Amino acid sequence: MELRGRRIVASPAGWLIWGAVLFFFVMLAGVIASVVVSSFGTRWFDTWLPQGWTAGWYGRAWDDFTLGPVLVVTLEVAVLVVGLSLLIGVPAAYTLARRSFPGRRLLQLLFLLPILMPPITYGIPLATVLYKYGFAGHLSGVVLANLVPSVPFVILTMTPFIEQIDPQLERAARMCGATTRQIFLRVLAPLLVPGILAAAILVLVRTVGMFELTFLTAGPDSQTLVVALYYSMSSAGIRAQQSVDAMAVIYTSMMLVLLVVALRFVNPTQLVARVRDEDP
Amino acid sequence: MTALRHRLADRGVDRNLLLLLPAAGFVVVLFVYPFLYGIGLSLRPPEGGPLGAYRRFLTDPYLRDTVTTTLGLSLPAALLNVLASVPIAYRMRGRYRGKRVLTTLLVLPITLGTVLTAQGLLNFLGPTGWFNRALLGAGLIDEPVRLTHNYWGVFLSLVITGFPFAFLLVSSYLSGIDPTLERAAATLGANARQRFRRITLPLLAPGLATTFCLSFVLAFSVFPSAVLVGDPAGETRVISIAAYEAAYVQYDYVLASALAVIMGVVELVVIGLVLGWRALLYTGSTIGKG
Numbered sequence: 001m002e003l004r005g006r007r008i009v010a011s012p013a014g015w016l017i018w019g020a021v022l023f024f025f026v027m028l029a030g031v032i033a034s035v036v037v038s039s040f041g042t043r044w045f046d047t048w049l050p051q052g053w054t055a056g057w058y059g060r061a062w063d064d065f066t067l068g069p070v071l072v073v074t075l076e077v078a079v080l081v082v083g084l085s086l087l088i089g090v091p092a093a094y095t096l097a098r099r100s101f102p103g104r105r106l107l108q109l110l111f112l113l114p115i116l117m118p119p120i121t122y123g124i125p126l127a128t129v130l131y132k133y134g135f136a137g138h139l140s141g142v143v144l145a146n147l148v149p150s151v152p153f154v155i156l157t158m159t160p161f162i163e164q165i166d167p168q169l170e171r172a173a174r175m176c177g178a179t180t181r182q183i184f185l186r187v188l189a190p191l192l193v194p195g196i197l198a199a200a201i202l203v204l205v206r207t208v209g210m211f212e213l214t215f216l217t218a219g220p221d222s223q224t225l226v227v228a229l230y231y232s233m234s235s236a237g238i239r240a241q242q243s244v245d246a247m248a249v250i251y252t253s254m255m256l257v258l259l260v261v262a263l264r265f266v267n268p269t270q271l272v273a274r275v276r277d278e279d280p
Numbered sequence: 281m282t283a284l285r286h287r288l289a290d291r292g293v294d295r296n297l298l299l300l301l302p303a304a305g306f307v308v309v310l311f312v313y314p315f316l317y318g319i320g321l322s323l324r325p326p327e328g329g330p331l332g333a334y335r336r337f338l339t340d341p342y343l344r345d346t347v348t349t350t351l352g353l354s355l356p357a358a359l360l361n362v363l364a365s366v367p368i369a370y371r372m373r374g375r376y377r378g379k380r381v382l383t384t385l386l387v388l389p390i391t392l393g394t395v396l397t398a399q400g401l402l403n404f405l406g407p408t409g410w411f412n413r414a415l416l417g418a419g420l421i422d423e424p425v426r427l428t429h430n431y432w433g434v435f436l437s438l439v440i441t442g443f444p445f446a447f448l449l450v451s452s453y454l455s456g457i458d459p460t461l462e463r464a465a466a467t468l469g470a471n472a473r474q475r476f477r478r479i480t481l482p483l484l485a486p487g488l489a490t491t492f493c494l495s496f497v498l499a500f501s502v503f504p505s506a507v508l509v510g511d512p513a514g515e516t517r518v519i520s521i522a523a524y525e526a527a528y529v530q531y532d533y534v535l536a537s538a539l540a541v542i543m544g545v546v547e548l549v550v551i552g553l554v555l556g557w558r559a560l561l562y563t564g565s566t567i568g569k570g
Contacts, residue, residue, distance in 0.1 A: 014371065030400075031392075032400060095297060099296065101293050107300065110308075123540075124318065125314040129313065151306055155303065209393055212501065212520075259384075259391050
């Protein structure tokens with residue numbers, strides 16, 4: 001009984017499902033391979049494969065799009081957003097998870113809204129306000145805009161982790177005379193490290209991939225990699241197609257490294273509910 | 281003074297709530313204030329009274345139709361992503377070798393980003409791409425199928441970027457349902473179909489509603505792919521393109537804010553309907569023994 005569900009030899013419905021998965025993978029492989037092949041090819045028109053092979057597009061993309069500074073900006077934005085959103089979000093997540101007080105549900109809704117709204121809807125008014133006060137067009141504007149979805153995201157990810165910690169630990173620490181600050185630094189922080197790491201990595205991945213908000217607030221010298229990539233592609237015709245491909249490959253390999261690191265620390269299928277182990 | 285403080289502390293209000301202050305202040309300053317500012321701005325057009333920008337939206341079909349275009353793209357894409365994830369995630373439950381690899385492969389498209397997806401779709405599905413080449417070679421079609429620079433290009437890009445996300449959420453909801461419940465049903469004589477329909481699906485339904493909402497939000501704000509693989513002036517002129525053009529091409533911030541407000545309202549209506557339906561479902565513990 002148990003074994004049957006696990007074998008790949010299954011019912012017609014099972015075959016259909018695996019067929020769909022396979023089709024998805026074939027499409028995906030085609031999409032990825034065509035970009036990778038094109039980024040290494042010399043001339044590619046109306047044939048199965050390019051006429052020749054070269055790695056020169058990578059060097060050219062690096063120079064054409066000034067990728068060095070762009071990567072530095074991407075890194076700066078990512079580090080600042082992760083650090084600030086953790087600093088702001090973790091204490092709030094703690095209070096929301098532990099305490100009940102009037103207006104708690106309203107606050108929870110308020111923290112959920114930035115995640116539920118598409119970035120463009122609040123991005124345009126936000127960019128207008130940031131331009132008005134002179135933040136937009138610089139690194140600070142990009143960081144501020146990216147914090148808007150990141151802080152609620154930290155709160156959302158941290159809450160289940162905090163709920164898992166036994167409140168008696170804090171009570172015991174308080175009995176022993178610890179202040180709130182000491183409880184945070186000595187008791188909670190060490191226990192929360194896995195949760196903080198998970199939230200940090202997820203925010204990092206989101207920030208590096210966040211297009212809309214950065215696009216709306218970035219100036220010429222505060223573009224992150226996604227935005228630079230979009231501009232290079234939408235202004236196609238000036239640049240060779242292959243150097244855009246090369247840049248897209250650079251972006252994807254960077255994201256891939258991040259994702260593999262993230263999957264080492266976070267089990268993606270247990271983000272919403274932490275479940276006890278299944279009986280073998 | 282002390283009495284007041286005690287009374288407040290009884291209701292849960294004390295100094296520890298100050299920990300919430302940075303986050304709350306942050307959301308108010310950078311989310312609520314800009315939003316209200318945008319609404320205010322949208323109500324102050326240079327001509328036509330306070331509702332001028334909205335009236336312009338309703339009377340100009342080039343603007344009005346962007347809503348139906350956006351919904352026509354995002355609703356089917358989100359629905360497909362959620363419905364396809366259910367059987368796949370259901371099959372992939374439990375422990376077996378290679379599960380982590382399979383999960384990683386399914387989640388891989390998250391790393392692609394919209395631009396590589398767009399570029400890849402253009403290369404792969406384009407008139408001289410591998411896909412058309414293979415179909416032509418196999419004799420299935422006589423001339424290349426047009427799948428880019430139209431509705432289908434954007435739709436496929438939404439599926440590729442949205443499916444992994446929906447899959448992750450659905451499988452995490454599924455892993456939260458205690459497998460002993462199904463086993464109990466099996467000992468009572470329920471077959472696989474009955475177990476899925478009567479036990480798993482009802483417990484999963486609220487999670488599916490949430491997943492649908494989040495997938496819909498992702499698909500609804502489609503912007504880069506609609507420009508790059510779509511037909512941004514015609515078939516896939518979604519509302520975010522219209523809003524962007526108003527703000528950054530025509531510098532008409534009034535119209536841009538009005539479009540952003542309309543976009544938010546339409547999206548919240550859809551989410552409200554789905555969550556309203558979700559409220560009718562069972563949302564309790566999914567762990568059998570309690």
